[in-house]
Amino acid sequence: MSIESDIDNISLEAKRDAAPLSVLPTAAKNAALEAMADALLAAEPAILEANRRDILTAEDKGIPKSLADRLALDKAKIAKMADSVRAIAKLPDPVGRIIDEKKRPNGLWIRKVGVPIGVILIIYESRPNVTADCMALCLKSGNSVILKGGSEALNSNEAIFSAMKAAALAHAVPPGAFGLVRSSDRSAVQRLLGMTGRIDLVIPRGGEGLIRDVAEHSKIPVIKHYKGVCHVFVDAKADLRKAEAIVVNAKTQNPAVCNAMETLLVHEAVADRFLPVIADALRRKKVEIRGDEATRALVGDAKAATEADWSDEYLDLILAVRVVKDLRAAMEHIRRYGSQHSDAIVTEDKASAEAFTSGVDSACVFVNCSTRFNDGGEFGMGAEMGISTDKLHARGPMGLEELTTYKYIVVGDGQVRS
Amino acid sequence: MSIESDIDNISLEAKRDAAPLSVLPTAAKNAALEAMADALLAAEPAILEANRRDILTAEDKGIPKSLADRLALDKAKIAKMADSVRAIAKLPDPVGRIIDEKKRPNGLWIRKVGVPIGVILIIYESRPNVTADCMALCLKSGNSVILKGGSEALNSNEAIFSAMKAAALAHAVPPGAFGLVRSSDRSAVQRLLGMTGRIDLVIPRGGEGLIRDVAEHSKIPVIKHYKGVCHVFVDAKADLRKAEAIVVNAKTQNPAVCNAMETLLVHEAVADRFLPVIADALRRKKVEIRGDEATRALVGDAKAATEADWSDEYLDLILAVRVVKDLRAAMEHIRRYGSQHSDAIVTEDKASAEAFTSGVDSACVFVNCSTRFNDGGEFGMGAEMGISTDKLHARGPMGLEELTTYKYIVVGDGQVRS
Numbered sequence: 104m105s106i107e108s109d110i111d112n113i114s115l116e117a118k119r120d121a122a123p124l125s126v127l128p129t130a131a132k133n134a135a136l137e138a139m140a141d142a143l144l145a146a147e148p149a150i151l152e153a154n155r156r157d158i159l160t161a162e163d164k165g166i167p168k169s170l171a172d173r174l175a176l177d178k179a180k181i182a183k184m185a186d187s188v189r190a191i192a193k194l195p196d197p198v199g200r201i202i203d204e205k206k207r208p209n210g211l212w213i214r215k216v217g218v219p220i221g222v223i224l225i226i227y228e229s230r231p232n233v234t235a236d237c238m239a240l241c242l243k244s245g246n247s248v249i250l251k252g253g254s255e256a257l258n259s260n261e262a263i264f265s266a267m268k269a270a271a272l273a274h275a276v277p278p279g280a281f282g283l284v285r286s287s288d289r290s291a292v293q294r295l296l297g298m299t300g301r302i303d304l305v306i307p308r309g310g311e312g313l314i315r316d317v318a319e320h321s322k323i324p325v326i327k328h329y330k331g332v333c334h335v336f337v338d339a340k341a342d343l344r345k346a347e348a349i350v351v352n353a354k355t356q357n358p359a360v361c362n363a364m365e366t367l368l369v370h371e372a373v374a375d376r377f378l379p380v381i382a383d384a385l386r387r388k389k390v391e392i393r394g395d396e397a398t399r400a401l402v403g404d405a406k407a408a409t410e411a412d413w414s415d416e417y418l419d420l421i422l423a424v425r426v427v428k429d430l431r432a433a434m435e436h437i438r439r440y441g442s443q444h445s446d447a448i449v450t451e452d453k454a455s456a457e458a459f460t461s462g463v464d465s466a467c468v469f470v471n472c473s474t475r476f477n478d479g480g481e482f483g484m485g486a487e488m489g490i491s492t493d494k495l496h497a498r499g500p501m502g503l504e505e506l507t508t509y510k511y512i513v514v515g516d517g518q519v520r521s
Numbered sequence: 522m523s524i525e526s527d528i529d530n531i532s533l534e535a536k537r538d539a540a541p542l543s544v545l546p547t548a549a550k551n552a553a554l555e556a557m558a559d560a561l562l563a564a565e566p567a568i569l570e571a572n573r574r575d576i577l578t579a580e581d582k583g584i585p586k587s588l589a590d591r592l593a594l595d596k597a598k599i600a601k602m603a604d605s606v607r608a609i610a611k612l613p614d615p616v617g618r619i620i621d622e623k624k625r626p627n628g629l630w631i632r633k634v635g636v637p638i639g640v641i642l643i644i645y646e647s648r649p650n651v652t653a654d655c656m657a658l659c660l661k662s663g664n665s666v667i668l669k670g671g672s673e674a675l676n677s678n679e680a681i682f683s684a685m686k687a688a689a690l691a692h693a694v695p696p697g698a699f700g701l702v703r704s705s706d707r708s709a710v711q712r713l714l715g716m717t718g719r720i721d722l723v724i725p726r727g728g729e730g731l732i733r734d735v736a737e738h739s740k741i742p743v744i745k746h747y748k749g750v751c752h753v754f755v756d757a758k759a760d761l762r763k764a765e766a767i768v769v770n771a772k773t774q775n776p777a778v779c780n781a782m783e784t785l786l787v788h789e790a791v792a793d794r795f796l797p798v799i800a801d802a803l804r805r806k807k808v809e810i811r812g813d814e815a816t817r818a819l820v821g822d823a824k825a826a827t828e829a830d831w832s833d834e835y836l837d838l839i840l841a842v843r844v845v846k847d848l849r850a851a852m853e854h855i856r857r858y859g860s861q862h863s864d865a866i867v868t869e870d871k872a873s874a875e876a877f878t879s880g881v882d883s884a885c886v887f888v889n890c891s892t893r894f895n896d897g898g899e900f901g902m903g904a905e906m907g908i909s910t911d912k913l914h915a916r917g918p919m920g921l922e923e924l925t926t927y928k929y930i931v932v933g934d935g936q937v938r939s
Contacts, residue, residue: 515890
């Protein structure tokens with residue numbers, strides 16, 4: 104079968120089965136999810152074998168170790184995938200939930216009800232667990248999903264996909280609910296991104312290059328974040344012990360992820376007290392500091408930050424540091440260089456906290472806690488489908504509810520409009 | 522000033538002032554809105570004079586009477602515009618509203634708070650009252666608005682815009698809050714639709730051609746509906762007196778609008794009782810019926826419907842009529858030919874109503890009432906910005922809340938992630 108006809112079939116089936124899927128009862132979806140989790144565990148040998156082949160190919164191609172690490176599966180990771188699928192089974196069904204309801208003076212009863220979006224295309228890189236998470240989240244939210252993973256993980260994705268899909272189909276889930284694009288051809292993605300009549304939403308997950316490419320070429324609505332240039336601002340009225348813990352956590356607890364801090368802004372009133380202390384703490388964690396002039400005057404071994412450092416997403420143990428005149432200057436810096444992802448203020452002053460949270464236009468704004476909390480799990484959403492910095496539909500972590508839209512159901516007793 | 526630099530200035534100012542506008546207090550916005558309503562009334566002679574010039578030009582060009590009617594203003598219409606602005610002042614402020622909040626086990630307090638989207642571009646045709654409505658809705662929801670009206674209404678729009686903007690600026694509203702594109706050059710729109718960094722949302726309102734053109738060329742997210750091919754299905758268990766009132770209302774109360782019914786589907790079990798009666802009623806309202814064979818067997822003067830009739834949006838006193846075997850066939854017809862806008866079932870059977878409302882994937886689904894109720898005013902939203910049939914962000918009538926997005930504000934006491 105040609106790539107084109109393969110993709111045409113997948114999208115056609117996805118669209119066709121979106122209708123029965125949208126009315127699948129909660130109990131049927133949950134039973135299928137439990138069976139999918141069981142199937143993951145039962146297929147463990149096949150998945151590990153497929154993963155071994157992917158890793159060998161990757162090593163032959165000489166891909167970076169960080170990529171190989173994200174690609175690698177083991178028994179514990181497969182067990183975790185299965186746990187995640189079961190956790191999604193236990194979450195409330197977002198389909199059919201009443202978002203709002205009211206009775207109008209003319210007697211009309213208007214309900215705003217959660218419904219699936221339809222067909223969702225996920226384009227992602229490396230991590231094979233995304234395959235399992237997306238299949239489970241889309242099924243629970245009543246959406247068909249089309250998966251386009253990276254070519255480096257094709258065998259692993261296929262093994263996970265086949266096991267889970269077979270289990271779901273044995274539990275009344277229609278086959279179009281899950282599609283996997285096996286081609287690694289770029290034209291395959293281009294073709295999918297033009298299918299406005301069959302696909303309702305595209306979610307790209309991966310590096311900024313991948314995401315920009317998808318956003319640039321898609322005719323279908325895209326929800327995304329390009330990158331996370333996240334800030335922590337240590338205010339004049341900050342509790343500096345809290346500030347130290349938050350800065351160290353936001354930078355080092357997992358520096359490779361989008362909600363890690365990349366730039367530290369320090370109020371000049373506390374710079375001389377705070378910077379030497381935090382520099383010590385970060386030094387112990389092997390963080391390289393790139394500071395402005397004021398920072399370098401206080402932190403001897405800091406490198407000089409260039410203009411490019413303020414908008415860089417390092418995803419590494421590197422931190423840009425700047426001393427700012429006041430809260431307003433901090434907010435101005437964030438507006439200019441930030442990515443509207445996750446930004447925090449550390450302060451004991453209520454008015455400053457209030458000015459920061461209302462003035463900083465980011466998906467998540469934090470007061471006295473780490474930017475690392477911008478996460479579906481930490482927000483109590485169960486698993487997450489990604490994080491959005493867009494303004495429309497979903498912002499911040501995307502869980503099950505964010506994978507639904509709504510319809511209005513209006514019930515009357517013969518009312519007409521006059 | 523060239524078109525390009527004019528447009529660049531408007532969008533730059535809109536973006537710049539979106540920040541102060543987003544934190545403008547409710548009282549300041551409401552005071553500005555009241556002043557804008559006063560200014561509309563005070564500028565009545567100038568607005569009517571500008572409108573007279575637009576109408577003369579339109580008549581010289583020989584535009585259709587329906588278009589000229591929509592373009593024409595009078596004292597009553599201006600008073601109604603002012604009333605609408607005052608009504609918007611009285612609505613609750615959607616900015617800062619708490620959409621959801623929760624305390625997490627680790628003590629974090631997470632609030633989901635309504636915030637403005639940023640800069641909204643409205644592209645519309647003919648009706649000058651859209652200028653006033655959009656300025657008021659965008660100001661109340663804290664968004665900058667860029668207005669691009671039709672060239673046929675340029676003088677009217679400019680008179681309304683100038684009066685309202687001057688009044689708002691005298692009440693602490695930043696100037697970038699309102700921009701009017703004076704060029705009728707197509708390249709002006711093209712240029713705007715590429716400004717992803719400065720404009721957050723595009724709402725096109727007008728004919729299908731205009732909307733398709735915007736959706737096709739925009740790099741910015743678009744919320745829209747192409748057309749309203751709305752259905753009423755009269756079920757086997759319908760109360761036929763209710764059905765008659767609803768069908769007549771949905772077709773004739775205002776046939777030129779998107780929520781008017783275009784196709785009537787009748788269950789075969791009641792076709793012979795219902796069709797002759799409804800045909801009589803519609804005949805009295807001068808509605809032309811285009812029916813399938815079964816309909817024509819019962820309604821002697823019905824024309825033959827062609828395949829094209831099932832997907833036509835007549836916006837006129839014409840109705841396509843089809844007899845269907847059952848509820849499932851009705852839903853299948855709607856899925857195939859409908860526009861996911863407004864579809865109604867008339868039935869006294871709860872199970873049929875339930876199957877219809879969950880199975881029909883339209884923005885608004887109605888039981889025993891007219892499709893004409895898909896309207897912001899009728900939903901109690903005050904004024905409306907348009908109606909969406911899209912799946913993302915807003916579906917159905919768009920009021921103030923639909924002109925906002927949200928951010929998460931997370932307040933802690935030193936929490937870090939482990």
